[in-house]
Amino acid sequence: MLVVALALFDQEGRVLLQQRPPGKHHGGMWEFPGGKVEVSEKPVKALIREIAEELGLELDAAMLEPAFFAEEGTDPAIVLNLYTSRQPVGEPRALEGQDWGWFSLAQAAALPLAPMDRKLLSRFAG
Ligand SMILES: Nc1nc2c([nH]c(=O)n2[C@@H]2O[C@H](COP(=O)(O)OP(=O)(O)OP(=O)(O)O)[C@@H](O)[C@H]2O)c(=O)[nH]1
16 A cells, blocks of 8 residues: 655744544554555645645645655555655645644654654654
8 A cells, every 4th residue: 555645844944743533543643644545546646635635735746855765564565655845835724623733853753653654754863
């Protein structure tokens, strides 16, 4: 299964993270916003769709830079492709009622992060 996510940075170098809903897999843990790529969907299009659904932000493919990936050897295996964007995009809105915030890399590392998101975050710090 392919999942795409976004590390969106603000002007101060803080990154946007959101909290997964309780009751879901890794519920209550923090993650980069994003979601599953549907069959026949282009990964960048899936990311643009997910960010619009979750945060009400209209991104453009040209704003998205492929960064790192992480994988989990579950069945089915999950590959999480992370993109970055550092362009101003306006004020996010939590359209799914989720908690979210801007965090320095140190603040982000102190949160309870979903496992692949933690691996990906560490790539920025290192
Ligand atoms: N972001 C993230 N997702 C993970 C990790 N491990 C893991 O199995 N996943 C799975 O990857 C998928 C992420 O897609 P999603 O954010 O759209 O998932 P979701 O729970 O909203 O699922 P849904 O669309 O079926 O309601 C989920 O199935 C989630 O359980 C992880 O470490 N980080």
